[in-house]
Amino acid sequence: MINTSTSSTQFSKSSTRSILLMSMLALSSLLSGCVSTGFNLNQIDTRISAKAQESRVRFLILHYTALDHDKSLKVLSEQAVSAHYLVSNEEKPRAYQLVDENKMAYHAGLSSWKSYTALNASSIGIEIVNTGFEETPEGRRYFAFPQQQIDAVIMLAKDIVARHQIKPEFVLGHSDIAPQRKSDPGPYFPWKRFAEAGLILWPDEQQVAQQKLVFEAQLPDVVWMQKKLAEFGYATPQTGKLDQETKNVITAFQMRYRPTLFDGNIDAETAAMLEVLTRKAPASPAPNKTNAGDETMSAAQSLNSTNQRHGLWWVPTLAFLGAIPFIVAQSLSSVLYKNLGVSNSEITFYTSLLYLPWVIKPLWSPLVDIFKTKRFWVILTQMVIGASLFALSLSLHTSHFFFISLAVLWLIAFASSTHDVAADGFYMLGLASSERASFIGVRSMFYRIANIIGGGIPTLASDSLFAYTGNWASTWAIVFQVLAFILIALALYHLWALPKPADDKSILEVHGKQVSVAEVVREFFATFRAFFSKKDIGIALAFILLFRLGESQALKVVSLFMLDPRDKGGLGLSNHDFGLAYSIVGIGFLTLGGLLGGWLISRFGLRKMLWPMMAAVHLPNLAFLFLAYAQPESLMVISAALAVEQFGYGFGFTAFLMVLMMIADGPLKTSHYALCTGFMAAGMMIPGMFSGKLSTFFGYPHFFLWVCLCTIPGFLLTAWIKVDTDYGKKSA
Missing domain, CATH: 3.40.80.10 (Peptidoglycan recognition protein-like)
Structure with missing residues (x-):
């Protein structure tokens, strides 16, 4: 009993000590936990403040x-x-x-x-x-x-x-x-x-008056002006030329310090104000040794100016090359698929869908402004189009040629629409505003020459090629391989021939590439906001969408109408005769009309020529109506009717392009012109998709009567277009 009791007492004491020790450890742990989690944000000590600090706002x-x-x-x-x-x-x-x-x-x-x-x-x-x-x-x-x-x-x-x-x-x-x-x-x-109020800097008027006298005797040159503007703070190009970008900066300075005249030109008062504002030590502006209004350039800049070739070196080839992929997608594809046995309704529906890249190109066109130069995009897309044409030739020998070739045509269409965005901007950068109207005629002429070489001659020669190859797939494969070679050769030529305008800069380059993704995205959407905020933009968009309502339907059906047999209401022409009448004779007169239209606008201005030229676009549609009802057998009569229609269309379409340029004009002209042409393509695509079914339902004679009635909205909307008196007129 004693032993048992003793043992029990010892156990009890030992257990008590262990429990006590564990309790103390737990309490200690609990207390330490309370100390670590007891920090209170409201108790941050703010009594000490660092001297090295300032507001984030500058x-x-x-x-x-x-x-x-x-x-x-x-x-x-x-x-x-x-x-x-x-x-x-x-x-x-x-x-x-x-x-x-x-x-x-x-x-x-x-x-x-x-x-x-x-x-x-x-x-x-x-x-x-x-x-x-x-x-x-x-x-x-x-x-x-x-x-x-x-x-x-x-x-x-x-x-x-x-x-x-x-x-x-x-x-x-x-x-x-x-x-x-x-x-x-x-x-x-x-x-x-x-x-x-002491909020901004202002030049001392007495110092400005004194400095103005100096500059009136010897005006500073452009190099000095650009350097001083950059020194003052403006993002200013250092090109040595009074380009539009530099004039925009001068205008901003003048609106701030000399708002009575803000024309963007260098004058003694503007230069004097800038000199006084930037004066730290005596500055010695370089003398202006040229005649009034001329620009001086350093020897290096003069050497570089040899790259600024006259428009005739590059406008014709750029217009020619830009037309080829569009001709392939919208014209040759119809003849190709007709020869390969595809139905009219499928041809008009699917080839009209090829307009879609031109419709939606505004979704990516701002990227052409934001990244790289217009010249870069022009040459890159030309190379892509050339390679794609070669791929198109290979696709025709596959078992699923229709859908594979359509996929390649979509790639060509996307590259071509991007090329159009860059090229349209490049024309406006590489040509003075007074040259644009006259060069529209040149562009139109070589666009039509491309129709002859890239559309008419291949169609004309396809019958002979078919006799040699024995099948249409091989015939058209040869055609597309030749076109691929021509395009790649011209793209290489443009590496040398295209000028390098000082204004051809991406937004990222202008802003030193120090912009965030968010800024780029906001600028992307700002492009669209600026476009849809233009005055009377609703009328302008209605004009763009509906002006070509008749043509959009006729264009997809004309080739099918001419190739269909006479017992189906067509003219029963062979590929050779169709190519001769429509793509050679017709395009030739289309070219003459375009040249005349461009010259008349540059001579008299768009305002005076608007109505005659708009009427010239629409009234010749009566020629198709005549051909459908009369079904003449004479190729000469058919060619004459097409010559009248094409001449009128070429003559008037120049005015339509000038209206698009007028709508797009402004700091974002490249992207806004792309938006205009995108809406124009939508106006061509949607009616064209259903033109095949309409022509089948109405029959060719009634279909072309419908086409003539569809020109009425174009006449009505022309009355709402407001044009400045001298817009497009070449200065004396």
């Missing part, structure tokens, strides 16, 4: 909204653009804070000043309600700002500048940080009042 950027009050508030609060503040234009102005100053607003877009880029991240933006400007027959007219509104903006700006210690040279307008695409806050914005 810039204050001023804009006008180009909208009325309600639309400004709606757009800036609900869409993908924003600003920190919006100042109303009411009698008693209100300021809305739409974005916290500690957060980034999306107001600057692709922008730069001095060494800074993508200024959204380091700026505060103030949008000022002002409708901006309107286009008038006398030119662009800007709208002034109410006095009380400017008082409110100055008060707000002074508060922001004081709190963030923003330097005077960093209080800027949108046109200062993006001179290639923006003009706000415009020439009526009172920058001098901001200078009087």
Whole structure:
């Protein structure tokens, strides 16, 4: 008992000690856990502040909204653009804070000043309600700002500048940080009042007057001007030429400091202001040794100017090459599939769908502006088209030739539509505005020559080739291989022949490639917003979509009508006769009409020639009506009717192209012209898809009567097109 009791007592004491020890360890662990998780964010010690710090905000950027009050508030609060503040234009102005100053607003877009880029991240933006400007027959007219509104903006700006210690040279307008695409806050914005309030730099008037006398005696050259503008802060090309990009920068400077005249030209007063503003030590501008209005270039630049070849070296071949893939996709494909036994309804439906890349090319056309040069895209797509034509020749010998060849034609169409985007922009960069109308005739002529060489001659020769090969697949394979060789040879020629315009720069190059993906995406969508914000854009789009309503249906059926036997309502022509009448004689007269149209516009302007040329496009459709009802057997009569129709169409279509250029004109002309031609392609594609079924349902005579009736919307919409008096007219 004693022993048992003793043993039990010892166990009890030992257990008690163990339990006590474990409890102490657990308590210690619990207490340590409480210490580690007991940190309170509200107890951060803020009593010590580092000396080496400043506001993230370096810039204050001023804009006008180009909208009325309600639309400004709606757009800036609900869409993908924003600003920190919006100042109303009411009698008693209100300021809305739409974005916290500690957060980034999306107001600057692709922008730069001095060494800074993508200024959204380091700026505060103030949008000022002002409708901006309107286009008038006398030119662009800007709208002034109410006095009380400017008082409110100055008060707000002074508060922001004081709190963030923003330097005077960093209080800027949108046109200062993006001179290639923006003009706000415009020439009526009172920058001098901001200078009087101590917010911005302003040149000393006495020093400007003295320096102006010096420059009146000897005006600085372009090299000096570009260097000084860049020194002041503007993103300025250093080309030694007074190109459009440089003129845009000068215009932005003039709107800020000399708003009474902002024409983008170098003059003594503008140069004097710039000299005073950048004066640190005496500057010695290079003398201008040329005659008034001429531009000087260094020896290296003069040597480089040999690359700026006259348009006749490259416009004809560029137009020729650009036409070939379109002819293959939209013309030769119909004859090809007709020879291979495909039905009319399938031919018109599927070949009309090949228009789709031209319809949707605006979805990727801004990328041509953003990445690389237009020249790069032109040559790259030419190489792709050449290789694809060779692939098309191989596809015709496969068991599923129809769908495989259609897939290759789609690739050709996508490359060709991209080529059109780049080439259209390149024409506008490589040719002066006064040359464009006259060169439209040249472009049209070589486009038609391409129709003869790339469409007429292959069709004409296909009968003879068929007699040699014994089957249509081999015949057309030879045709496409020859065309592939021609295109690749011309692409190599263009490596040498195409000029290198100073303005041919990507958006990334202009902005030093220091832009974020988000900025690029926003700029992409800004291209579309800018297009659909154009004045009277609804009328313009209706004109583009419906002007060719009749032609869009006739074009897909004409070749089938001429090749179909006479007992089916056709003309029963062979490939040889069809190629001779339509693609040789017809295209020849189409070319003459295009040349005459281009010359007349350059001589008298688009406004005077618009109605005669629009009538010339539509009225000759009566020739098809005659051929369908009369079914003449004489190839000479058929060719004469086609000559009349094609001459009228070529003559008038020049005016249609000029209207597209007029609609697209502006800083984003390349992308906007692509949008115009995309809508034009949609107007051709959708009616064309069903033209085969309509011609089968109506019969050819009634179908071409329907085509004539479909020209009426084109006449009606022409009345709504407003053209400036001298647009397209070549200066004396």
